[in-house]
Amino acid sequence: MIDLRTTYLGLELRTPLVASASPLSQELDGIRRLEDAGASAVVLYSLFEEQLRQEAMELEHHLSAGTESFAESLTYLPRHSEFRTGPEAYLNHIRKAKQAIDIPIIASLNGATLGGWTQHAEQMEQAGVDAIECNVYFIPTDPNVPGSEVEMAYIDILRAIKIAVHIPVAVKLSPFFSNMANMAMRLDQTGANGLVLFNRFYQPDINLEELELRPNILLSTPQAIDLPVPASVRLSGRQSCPRQIIHIIHTHTQKACDAYHTVVSISN
Numbered sequence: 001m002i003d004l005r006t007t008y009l010g011l012e013l014r015t016p017l018v019a020s021a022s023p024l025s026q027e028l029d030g031i032r033r034l035e036d037a038g039a040s041a042v043v044l045y046s047l048f049e050e051q052l053r054q055e056a057m058e059l060e061h062h063l064s065a066g067t068e069s070f071a072e073s074l075t076y077l078p079r080h081s082e083f084r085t086g087p088e089a090y091l092n093h094i095r096k097a098k099q100a101i102d103i104p105i106i107a108s109l110n111g112a113t114l115g116g117w118t119q120h121a122e123q124m125e126q127a128g129v130d131a132i133e134c135n136v137y138f139i140p141t142d143p144n145v146p147g148s149e150v151e152m153a154y155i156d157i158l159r160a161i162k163i164a165v166h167i168p169v170a171v172k173l174s175p176f177f178s179n180m181a182n183m184a185m186r187l188d189q190t191g192a193n194g195l196v197l198f199n200r201f202y203q204p205d206i207n208l209e210e211l212e213l214r215p216n217i218l219l220s221t222p223q224a225i226d227l228p229v230p231a232s233v234r235l236s237g238r239q240s241c242p243r244q245i246i247h248i249i250h251t252h253t254q255k256a257c258d259a260y261h262t263v264v265s266i267s268n
Contacts, residue, residue: 004016008041008194009106009131009168009169009170009193009194010168010193011041011104011130011131011168013040013041013103013104014040014103015038015040016040017038017039017040018039018040018041018042018043018106019034019039019041019042019043020043020196021043021044021045021046021108021133021135022045023045025042025043025044025045026045026093028096028097028100031097031100031101032100032101035101035102035103039103040103040104041103041104041105041106041130042097042101042103042104042105042106043106043107043108043133044090044093044094044097044105044106044107044108044129045108046108046109046110046135047087047090047107047108047109047110047120047124048110087120087123090107091123091124091126091127092127094107094124094127094128094129095127095128098127098128098129104130104131105128105129105130106129106130106131106132106133106170107124107127107129107131107132107133108132108133108135108172109121109124109132109133109134109135110134110135110136110137111157114156114157114160117134117157117160117161118160118161118163118164121161121164121165121169122164122165124165125165125166125167129167130167130168131167131168131169131170131193132161132165132167132168132169132170133169133170133171133172133196134157134158134161134169134170134171134172135172135199136153136154136157136171136172136173136174136199137199138150138153138154138174147178151177151183151186154171154173154183154187155186155187155190158171158187158190158191158192159190159191162190162191168193168194169191169192169193170192170193170194170195170196171187171192171194171195171196172195172196172198172199173195173196173197173198173199174198174199175197175198175227175228175231180231180234180235181234181235184235195235197228197231197232198227198228198231
């Protein structure tokens with residue numbers, strides 16, 4: 001039998017196939033199915049700091065609404081400590097997943113503030129993940145922000161997380177850089193253990209009749225591989241680029257809104 005063992009982010013993998021973030025990673029049964037199907041590691045669905053902040057704000061609004069109308073109403077409301085809107089559910093999912101399977105678990109993190117990136121990264125490490133994938137979802141809209149400032153945001157996020165944790169850290173990138181090779185080199189110099197090519201941004205449509213945004217999640221096609229593979233080939237083998245570069249091959253499936261995909265590790 002062919003020996004398919006390899007390494008990714010310093011992790012020993014039995015094959016180069018890693019199950020990236022998908023609806024399957026939301027349940028323990030799905031994670032077990034991925035392991036049984038041959039996945040050598042699983043990337044969990046992303047923890048979005050922005051979503052946690054929104055939930056906390058909504059809870060604060062509903063708990064405080066009307067509290068000053070009648071003095072006695074204050075005693076009717078539950079205490080804030082009785083509610084949890086933080087990352088506890090995600091962290092518990094990490095702990096249960098680590099107990100359920102034998103392959104590495106990689107957490108996916110999308111922060112909204114520099115402090116949020118580092119705080120949640122530390123919590124993920126304490127929960128037992130083997131590595132962290134930084135899902136940097138940053139789409140600049142301000143015409144006064146130069147491209148160099150956008151690039152520095154990636155560098156600053158990576159630098160802060162590498163200081164905060166001791167486990168491997170990968171950076172999931174978008175393809176929209178003027179010089180991807182230069183960006184890869186700078187991330188490598190900042191301490192990235194690997195790059196994930198590429199992030200797929202949601203592209204909502206506009207309902208012209210209702211004048212509302214409409215979610216428009218397009219499933220992948222075989223042509224989607226045309227972007228990450230050439231980029232991986234150009235970057236792989238360069239001394240100034242990270243040793244581990246992976247590209248995402250999205251399968252063409254109708255089984256979920258977010259297409260399942262396979263990650264292939266390319267080592268120097």
